[in-house]
Amino acid sequence: MPFGRAGRLKVVRPALSLIFIVSLLYLYRRSAAPLTTWEATVPLQERQATLWQNLLPLLEDHAPLCSPPSRRDSSGAIPYSAIQASPRPDLIVQPEVYQQPMQEAHDGFVAAVQTSTTLKSPHIVGTSGIVSSAGKSYLPVFVASLRMLRRTGSTLPVELFVKDESEYEKKICEEVLPSLNARCLVLSDILNNQRDSSVEIAHYQIKIFAVLFSSFEKVIWIDSDCFPLHDPAELLTADPFASTGLVTFPDFWASTASPLYFNISRQELPPMSLRASSETGVFLISKRSHFRTLLLAAYYNYYGPSYYFMLLSQGAPGEGDKETFIHAASAMNEKFYTVSEPVKPIGHPKTTQDKISGSAMVQSDPVADYKLTSQNKWRVKDSSVAKAPRAFFIHAHYPKFNPAEHVFGNTWETAPTLKPDGSDGRAWIVAEETLRRFGYDAEKAYWEEIKWVSCNLEDAFESWKRKSGICARVQKYWQTVFAEPHDDDPQFTDD
Ligand SMILES: *[C@@H]1O[C@H](CO)[C@@H](O)[C@H](O)[C@H]1NC(C)=O
Numbered sequence: 001m002p003f004g005r006a007g008r009l010k011v012v013r014p015a016l017s018l019i020f021i022v023s024l025l026y027l028y029r030r031s032a033a034p035l036t037t038w039e040a041t042v043p044l045q046e047r048q049a050t051l052w053q054n055l056l057p058l059l060e061d062h063a064p065l066c067s068p069p070s071r072r073d074s075s076g077a078i079p080y081s082a083i084q085a086s087p088r089p090d091l092i093v094q095p096e097v098y099q100q101p102m103q104e105a106h107d108g109f110v111a112a113v114q115t116s117t118t119l120k121s122p123h124i125v126g127t128s129g130i131v132s133s134a135g136k137s138y139l140p141v142f143v144a145s146l147r148m149l150r151r152t153g154s155t156l157p158v159e160l161f162v163k164d165e166s167e168y169e170k171k172i173c174e175e176v177l178p179s180l181n182a183r184c185l186v187l188s189d190i191l192n193n194q195r196d197s198s199v200e201i202a203h204y205q206i207k208i209f210a211v212l213f214s215s216f217e218k219v220i221w222i223d224s225d226c227f228p229l230h231d232p233a234e235l236l237t238a239d240p241f242a243s244t245g246l247v248t249f250p251d252f253w254a255s256t257a258s259p260l261y262f263n264i265s266r267q268e269l270p271p272m273s274l275r276a277s278s279e280t281g282v283f284l285i286s287k288r289s290h291f292r293t294l295l296l297a298a299y300y301n302y303y304g305p306s307y308y309f310m311l312l313s314q315g316a317p318g319e320g321d322k323e324t325f326i327h328a329a330s331a332m333n334e335k336f337y338t339v340s341e342p343v344k345p346i347g348h349p350k351t352t353q354d355k356i357s358g359s360a361m362v363q364s365d366p367v368a369d370y371k372l373t374s375q376n377k378w379r380v381k382d383s384s385v386a387k388a389p390r391a392f393f394i395h396a397h398y399p400k401f402n403p404a405e406h407v408f409g410n411t412w413e414t415a416p417t418l419k420p421d422g423s424d425g426r427a428w429i430v431a432e433e434t435l436r437r438f439g440y441d442a443e444k445a446y447w448e449e450i451k452w453v454s455c456n457l458e459d460a461f462e463s464w465k466r467k468s469g470i471c472a473r474v475q476k477y478w479q480t481v482f483a484e485p486h487d488d489d490p491q492f493t494d495d
Pocket of ligand 1: 096
């Protein structure tokens with residue numbers, strides 16, 4: 001029987017009250033965060049296109065009108081010390097030639113960003129999520145990291161940026177990722193809308209543009225070879241992120257930006273002991289509070305390969321986009337927190353005592369780190385003042401843990417899966433005190449996910465299509481190393 005009048009009313013009344021409640025919530029949110037209805041009425045793709053339409057001319061209009069600077073030497077790998085400020089490398093040849101034209105361009109861009117009424121972040125107010133990028137042989141590594149994220153119980157949505165159509169893998173993007181609350185976005189779809197760019201966006205510049213164009217307000221950037229040990233959503237609601245809106249993690253090395261850079265950006269020259277350089281496998285940023293920081297970072301990246309990457313690192317390890325975020329925030333006078341607990345390598349012992357052949361880096365819980373530093377307890381100056389914070393992120397970068405590539409065998413310097421006698425063994429056995437901060441056997445968990453990816457998606461990835469025996473190889477490794485406990489397994493807690 002079709003709905004009678006009474007039946008329809010029964011449906012209509014709750015529906016009306018639902019609409020009423022939703023409108024109230026909507027009004028409440030609006031008053032909490034006054035914004036235009038832009039995000040509500042214009043689709044994401046269009047908001048992204050509009051941003052690029054307005055940003056690209058600003059980038060082009062404020063090109064440095066000088067040849068790219070050169071340096072006479074490399075600052076090399078200077079270990080960071082919070083206690084002893086080594087002299088800042090000053091290696092640019094004839095800095096006076098570049099100061100005025102680069103400063104003029106920098107001033108112009110900053111002023112344009114500060115006064116612009118057309119530049120708008122495309123994010124949806126109130127959203128949080130994870131942004132990453134991966135393509136080709138990084139894609140299987142990303143899926144294993146994504147499954148590690150889900151193991152923590154995290155339900156944060158994930159946006160994966162691929163460089164262009166050639167990196168868009170249908171099965172992964174349309175079946176595998178959506179089942180894990182992740183989706184693919186193609187960066188060139190946004191950037192190629194504007195053809196008059198003089199600069200091609202290369203692989204290492206993807207990070208800044210992915211963050212900028214993602215739909216999330218609060219972004220946790222995570223490299224494809226990096227995963228959390230705990231649900232990272234909890235970092236977004238607590239300090240230091242809640243009060244600053246930008247949190248970064250340290251690299252092993254000193255920050256070696258050139259004195260010329262500080263002149264160009266009109267900043268005081270900080271002592272080398274102030275903070276380490278950034279290791280940007282992970283960082284947290286709010287686009288509500290730090291949209292301008294991201295725009296200046298985009299400028300540093302746009303002119304990165306020719307100008308800013310070198311000025312910000314002067315040849316230090318990993319020269320590239322890593323230094324652009326903190327320096328942009330500092331130049332824009334926006335807040336940030338740099339985690340002080342040093343990054344730690346994990347891997348195999350080197351034959352020389354106490355040295356580690358590292359295949360991964362461990363970053364600490366920023367909330368715990370902030371609790372210590374806000375009580376003026378600086379473990380980075382004196383590690384005896386408090387216990388180390390728990391480990392939070394593992395960046396398994398050297399080599400990538402792709403079972404079809406260098407992770408097996410001895411073709412890679414760190415040969416992470418081989419024992420000294422050549423048999424299969426764990427990758428992460430030292431430093432013991434770092435592993436004890438894990439809380440659980442994350443390496444075993446990681447290999448469980450690598451096994452899942454290898455055995456369920458062996459035929460799915462483009463880069464694995466011409467390879468065979470990936471699942472079988474991982475199963476054999478798993479059987480030897482993780483299926484049963486071993487006497488020499490590391491400890492993952494203090495007790
Ligand atoms: C930076 O500016 C100061 C003051 O104008 C000048 O003395 C110094 O030589 C400049 N340094 C560099 C590396 O350009």
